[in-house]
């Protein structure tokens with residue numbers, strides 16, 4: 001595929017976004033300014049002051065021509081578009097993207113920088129002049145990406161969505177519901193009434209184009225009954241019929257909420273889930289559990305109804321902040337530990353590429369993750385037994401989350417550390433020390449477990465109120481081996497000793 005060139009004003013983020021793209025696509029990254037400095041042995045300031053701008057432009061042109069090619073990401077200098085031949089190369093031999101950035105943002109990013117010869121003196125004035133000279137050249141050379149209000153990961157994700165990536169989606173075969181992972185063209189779904197969230201819309205608005213579109217709140221707020229009522233009102237206004245399919249594009253909270261509304265509207269319409277978080281792709285949007293919150297109780301009202309299909313495009317997850325993205329790796333790791341040795345082995349072997357969000361690795365991770373979940377759901381569709389193993393790490397995780405002010409993902413990661421350590425403590429399970437150490441080091445490397453002083457007695461109180469308590473005993477998921485989880489009922493005394501060992505592990509004692 002033709003290489004990518006990023007063009008735009010100094011400070012528009014070309015190098016940062018270029019590096020992200022090169023990681024996602026596993027393409028080489030070339031920074032033209034760096035190449036010029038390497039080739040000449042001089043800094044950009046030195047080239048300008050010793051030889052003048054024209055000499056710099058000649059070097060720039062030579063290097064651009066030399067570097068142009070397939071499967072690479074090129075970050076160009078701000079003035080590359082001044083030259084007509086450069087513009088031809090950029091628009092014909094490369095896929096060029098213009099990072100359009102407000103002048104105020106450029107000013108803030110550049111005010112401490114001293115290495116831009118054309119910006120010396122009155123920075124704002126110089127930026128304004130350069131911008132008015134180059135604006136049309138940028139716009140006529142590359143596809144404009146308006147970066148206002150977007151972080152680098154979000155801009156890079158938008159660029160990836162623009163690319164004509166050749167990708168054959170993979171279908172995970174399951175009697176539960178169809179699950180397809182790979183490149184998804186949203187324009188093919190524009191005839192369906194669609195619900196998405198504000199953040200997802202803000203990032204992907206140029207690609208989400210249905211006539212019937214409802215944009216709802218982000219995060220847990222979408223699972224509030226007031227939001228559900230608004231969804232029903234929209235469905236009535238759209239004259240949704242019972243046989244109609246709707247589309248949900250968003251994270252797990254959105255797919256849960258829309259799943260609930262669609263499952264109950266006219267006693268059940270159809271839903272195409274397009275999960276946009278990694279957690280949604282491997283877990284929340286898969287398997288037909290749909291729940292909303294009420295009276296501050298999470299998932300208290302819900303219904304089982306499978307989506308008509310789930311279309312998971314891993315490239316959506318490129319725009320997530322790392323911590324949110326890592327929550328998805330943690331959920332996948334959980335799935336691997338309790339139900340799928342191949343998934344666990346895949347994570348172990350590919351953790352660096354996974355953390356780098358290399359698209360091919362992500363696709364395989366999502367495929368294996370969804371497959372593992374679907375197999376469990378196949379055997380226990382209504383969550384009456386085995387499906388409970390998917391709570392591994394979550395019981396303690398929820399207790400930690402509600403006691404300490406940390407994110408859900410970090411709490412679940414800590415809950416897993418805890419549950420693995422506790423599984424070793426139970427001699428009857430015979431969990432190997434090497435398995436414990438390996439799993440704990442993977443969690444550590446995912447990098448979202450904070451150093452936290454945990455007091456066992458606080459967790460103890462929380463756990464005793466857990467909804468899974470029955471006849472005074474707590475149903476708890478332990479690990480025998482990778483891919484082998486067991487559900488045991490444990491007494492308060494056992495729970496106490498198990499808590500202490502887990503707390504020691506988390507606190508590093």
Ligand SMILES: NC(=O)c1ccc[n+]([C@@H]2O[C@H](COP(=O)([O-])OP(=O)(O)OC[C@H]3O[C@@H](n4cnc5c(N)ncnc54)[C@H](O)[C@@H]3O)[C@@H](O)[C@H]2O)c1
Pocket residue numbers: 197198199200203218219220223250251252253254256276277278279280283284285286287288289290291299316317318319320321324327
């Ligand atoms: N039904 C199930 O089986 C199941 C399983 C696990 C979790 N869940 C539910 O899933 C929810 C958590 O889901 P989540 O972790 O996906 O979080 P989320 O849905 O709350 O999304 C987190 C944030 O990320 C934003 N976002 C979504 N996609 C994005 C993208 N591609 N780029 C940038 N931002 C994006 C969202 O708008 C939101 O602000 C919880 O409500 C939980 O109860 C359900």
